Amino acid sequence: MSVPAVAALTKQLSQAQIDAYAEASGDHNPIHVDEAFARATELGGTIAHGMLVLAFISEMLTAAFGRAWLESGRLDVRFRAPARPGDTITARASAGKQIDDSLRYQVECVNQTGEVVISGTAQVRT
Amino acid sequence: MAFSLTDLAAGHVFQPTTFTITAAMARTYRDAVDDQQDAAYAAAGGAVPPVAVAALALGSLLREVTLPPGSLHASESLEFRGPVPEGAEVQCRARLAQRSVRAGWVVSVLETELFFDGRPAVTARATVLSPAEPSAPASGRLGGA
Numbered sequence: 001m002s003v004p005a006v007a008a009l010t011k012q013l014s015q016a017q018i019d020a021y022a023e024a025s026g027d028h029n030p031i032h033v034d035e036a037f038a039r040a041t042e043l044g045g046t047i048a049h050g051m052l053v054l055a056f057i058s059e060m061l062t063a064a065f066g067r068a069w070l071e072s073g074r075l076d077v078r079f080r081a082p083a084r085p086g087d088t089i090t091a092r093a094s095a096g097k098q099i100d101d102s103l104r105y106q107v108e109c110v111n112q113t114g115e116v117v118i119s120g121t122a123q124v125r126t
Numbered sequence: 127m128a129f130s131l132t133d134l135a136a137g138h139v140f141q142p143t144t145f146t147i148t149a150a151m152a153r154t155y156r157d158a159v160d161d162q163q164d165a166a167y168a169a170a171g172g173a174v175p176p177v178a179v180a181a182l183a184l185g186s187l188l189r190e191v192t193l194p195p196g197s198l199h200a201s202e203s204l205e206f207r208g209p210v211p212e213g214a215e216v217q218c219r220a221r222l223a224q225r226s227v228r229a230g231w232v233v234s235v236l237e238t239e240l241f242f243d244g245r246p247a248v249t250a251r252a253t254v255l256s257p258a259e260p261s262a263p264a265s266g267r268l269g270g271a
Contacts, residue, residue, distance in 0.1 A: 011160055020158040024151070026185025030195045041196060050199035051181045055159040058177040062163045067170045073206040079199050 003096035003103055009060040013048050015085040021052045047082035053118055056091040057107050064093075065124050077107070077120030088112040093122065101125050131191050132232040132256050136225040142217060145186045147174050149212040155181070173209035180204055180250045183218045183240050197256040200233075205249045210242045217241040223251070231255040 015035075022028050027049055030037040038046040054077060061069045083089055093105040102125050109118040155178045156164070167173045180202075210216065217240070224235035233255055240248040 017158060017160065020154075024155045024158040025181045026188055027181075027193075029193055029197055031198070037195065050202065051177060051184070052159055054202060055161065055175065055177045055181075058175060059159070059161050059163055062166050062175070066166045067209065070166075070170050070173050070176055070206055070209040073176060073204075075202070075204045077203075078201045 003098055004064065006060060006064040006093035006096070006105060008090055008092040009056055009063070010088060010090045011056055013053075013083055013085055013087045013089060015046060018046060018048050018052065018085060021049055025049065025051065027051075043082055045084060047084055048087075050079040050118070053079075053083045053089060053109050056089060056109060057093075057118065057122065060091045060093065061107075061122055061124065068126065069124050072102075072125035074123040075107070075120065076122075077118050079118055081111075081115055081117045083109070083111060083117045087117075089117065098126075099123075129191055131193055131197075131222070131234050131236075131254065132258075134191070134222050134225065134234075136222055138222040140187060140190055140220040140222075142219050143186050143190070144215055144217050145182065146215045147179070147182060147210065147212060151182065152178065152212045170209040172211045172213075174212055174214070176206040176210070176248060177204065179210050179216060179240055179248045180238070183216065183220075183238055183248075183250070184252070186218055187220055187236075187238070193254065194232075194256040197254055200253040200255050202253075203251040207246045207248065208242070210240075210247045214242050216247065227258055230258050232258050 022033050089109050091109050093107045096105045102123050104123045107122045108116050152174045220238040223237045226233045236252045238250040
């Protein structure tokens with residue numbers, strides 16, 4: 001049985017978007033929204049919330065599987081590198097395979113240089 | 127008054143909380159993450175993006191506990207059990223499943239169960255790294271908390 005391909009999704013991050021996410025989520029950690037604080041850390045500047053970038057993967061899978069994703073989706077990911085304002089982030093899924101009643105994919109988000117910022121697996125019942 | 131996540135012992139059970147995901151909150155979230163799947167959510171009965179439910183639960187938890195500045199999100203596991211519609215009242219149960227200290231970081235594993243209409247809707251397991259010394263600079267190749 002063939003496993004459906006999942007279309008990649010690309011978005012550009014901005015500090016305005018990170019600020020908006022902080023307001024929407026209630027997570028005002030200064031590493032995301034306080035440039036002076038973030039610049040003084042080894043990260044050297046603000047970074048996006050991990051859950052903001054993870055939302056791109058979930059959106060990609062919502063587009064591919066609709067209600068099935070909302071009812072039975074599973075994500076298991078690691079945050080590998082910071083995503084920064086100005087980054088272009090691509091969410092993509094590969095190596096899909098059928099496991100019992102589910103489809104399982106490797107998923108990741110990469111930035112414009114190809115650096116992996118999130119990687120892991122996603123699973124959805126079919 | 128909120129206390130710090132790093133002050134808690136493993137096994138700590140948070141006070142159950144309830145929050146309502148209004149249509150305005152859902153719209154604000156979708157705008158913030160630039161989510162374009164309105165048709166899919168409408169087809170699922172006006173559902174909220176499922177990651178939003180987990181994110182808003184974290185926000186709800188942050189009213190009870192603070193994250194030290196510079197905290198980083200190391201990993202996340204999510205399981206979606208059913209669509210959560212706009213306007214839903216969501217019950218949140220959370221516990222600190224693990225706590226350890228490694229290489230200058232407090233490693234906290236938060237397990238959260240979210241219920242809508244008495245049924246499980248989302249389960250989440252988040253690993254968060256916090257500087258053991260609050261003034262210590264954040265470092266490492268990780269995403270944000």
